Amino acid sequence: MTQDLLKRYGGAVPRYTSYPTAPHFSDAVTETDYRDRLSHLPSGEPVSLYLHVPYCDTLCWFCGCHTKITRVYKPVQSYVDTAIAELRLLADAAGNRLKLGHLHWGGGSPTLMRPEEILRLAEATKGVLPHAPDFEFAVEIDPRETGPDRIAALAESGLTRASIGIQDFDPEVQKAINRMQSYEETARTVQDLRRFGVHALNLDLMYGLPYQTQERTLETIRTALWLRPGRVALFGYAHVPWMKTHMRMIPEEALPGPEERLETAEAAAELLVSAGYRRIGLDHFALPEDSLSVAQDNGTLRRNFQGYTTDQADTLLAVGASGIGRLPDMFVQNEPSLQTYARQVSGGILPIAKGVVLSADDRLRAAVIERLMCDFAVDLNMLIASHGASADCLADADGMLSRMEDDGLLTRSHGKLTLTTDGRPYVRQVAACFDSYFRGGAARHSSAV
Numbered sequence: 001m002t003q004d005l006l007k008r009y010g011g012a013v014p015r016y017t018s019y020p021t022a023p024h025f026s027d028a029v030t031e032t033d034y035r036d037r038l039s040h041l042p043s044g045e046p047v048s049l050y051l052h053v054p055y056c057d058t059l060c061w062f063c064g065c066h067t068k069i070t071r072v073y074k075p076v077q078s079y080v081d082t083a084i085a086e087l088r089l090l091a092d093a094a095g096n097r098l099k100l101g102h103l104h105w106g107g108g109s110p111t112l113m114r115p116e117e118i119l120r121l122a123e124a125t126k127g128v129l130p131h132a133p134d135f136e137f138a139v140e141i142d143p144r145e146t147g148p149d150r151i152a153a154l155a156e157s158g159l160t161r162a163s164i165g166i167q168d169f170d171p172e173v174q175k176a177i178n179r180m181q182s183y184e185e186t187a188r189t190v191q192d193l194r195r196f197g198v199h200a201l202n203l204d205l206m207y208g209l210p211y212q213t214q215e216r217t218l219e220t221i222r223t224a225l226w227l228r229p230g231r232v233a234l235f236g237y238a239h240v241p242w243m244k245t246h247m248r249m250i251p252e253e254a255l256p257g258p259e260e261r262l263e264t265a266e267a268a269a270e271l272l273v274s275a276g277y278r279r280i281g282l283d284h285f286a287l288p289e290d291s292l293s294v295a296q297d298n299g300t301l302r303r304n305f306q307g308y309t310t311d312q313a314d315t316l317l318a319v320g321a322s323g324i325g326r327l328p329d330m331f332v333q334n335e336p337s338l339q340t341y342a343r344q345v346s347g348g349i350l351p352i353a354k355g356v357v358l359s360a361d362d363r364l365r366a367a368v369i370e371r372l373m374c375d376f377a378v379d380l381n382m383l384i385a386s387h388g389a390s391a392d393c394l395a396d397a398d399g400m401l402s403r404m405e406d407d408g409l410l411t412r413s414h415g416k417l418t419l420t421t422d423g424r425p426y427v428r429q430v431a432a433c434f435d436s437y438f439r440g441g442a443a444r445h446s447s448a449v
């Protein structure tokens with residue numbers, strides 16, 4: 001049964017951290033379009049901000065992020081200057097009247113920044129986007145480079161949540177992915193964060209890595225749980241060496257096959273559940289008192305470029321090379337080239353490279369896909385009605401959904417679609433039925449499981 005399902009539904013599909021997905025952004029969206037929308041953003045609602053730091057000091061072979069390796073610090077300092085200049089351009093374009101509800105620093109490695117840059121960047125952000133009440137500030141933390149001085153600077157800047165990269169503690173796996181990181185240094189970082197008052201912690205782990213067995217993955221999880229984080233993310237490694245050439249360093253023969261991946265993900269989920277965590281969406285786990293669990297219970301869980309979130313803002317501004325932002329009816333992505341990005345910002349240009357304006361149909365399909373990815377269920381009739389669309393507007397998904405229903409992946413009743421337990425691992429494949437840009441994989445994605 002598992003093998004049959006994998007054969008039928010294990011093909012390449014998007015991860016749906018947005019809809020339409022990034023490969024469908026185009027250069028038809030201009031800076032003028034973006035400025036026009038920024039100037040009309042409502043001033044009452046807090047916005048969110050994602051700031052991308054595209055530098056690391058070593059490259060992990062599994063990395064799917066936009067980053068550049070640097071052994072010298074000067075480019076990081078100059079990059080912070082440019083990011084601050086971009087922030088000012090953005091705030092000006094929005095009439096200097098926005099408030100910031102959520103701030104997320106990701107990368108790359110934001111913790112490559114020294115304390116002086118951390119403080120300078122946080123201060124400048126607050127200067128142009130004053131904090132809303134209940135301001136939240138999350139940062140992706142690499143324990144290999146994050147000592148107490150950096151954590152003190154982050155805490156002074158208002159850090160409320162730390163997302164700590166681990167992936168796997170097994171030395172053979174670590175060697176094969178070029179990321180050597182001991183439990184002790186990770187535990188020290190966790191201790192320092194708690195000492196500085198940062199108690200909301202996520203640990204990021206991965207399955208599907210080379211030389212990982214089910215037992216090794218479970219051992220990593222048991223070790224990670226000694227740190228008792230509020231949240232654990234367990235991402236499936238996406239092997240796409242045709243897009244990220246450094247992934248060719250990963251020995252393909254040592255990668256677990258689809259069936260093993262599926263079994264490992266399931267065994268890992270059972271272990272986390274038995275340790276008191278709740279399953280959240282496709283790949284997250286949270287303690288019952290964590291805000292992610294609460295959001296799941298009350299139906300307000302959201303999905304964005306950082307994964308599952310409680311952030312309800314309709315506007316996510318992005319700063320930094322390759323950063324992706326979302327406005328109520330538009331996605332925009334910044335220039336990925338560091339040189340072009342810096343040149344445009346210094347010329348007073350908002351450095352967007354591409355994007356997409358969402359049609360009414362895109363917005364409906366985005367809502368359907370987001371509910372599926374968050375809840376494994378969606379009330380199609382309710383969403384169609386709330387979007388003012390015609391009753392048959394999603395009929396193109398019917399053929400594929402019927403096949404999935406026959407295969408026991410989902411049930412449909414009175415317009416409500418619900419994934420079965422067997423169907424949950426294939427949620428991306430179900431979401432793809434509603435994706436009118438994805439017809440047979442125009443862009444190449446990772447496998448569904």
Ligand code: SF4
Nearest residue numbers: 056059060063065108
């Ligand atoms: S630290 Fe993170 S962003 Fe940097 S190379 Fe490793 S996985 Fe990629």
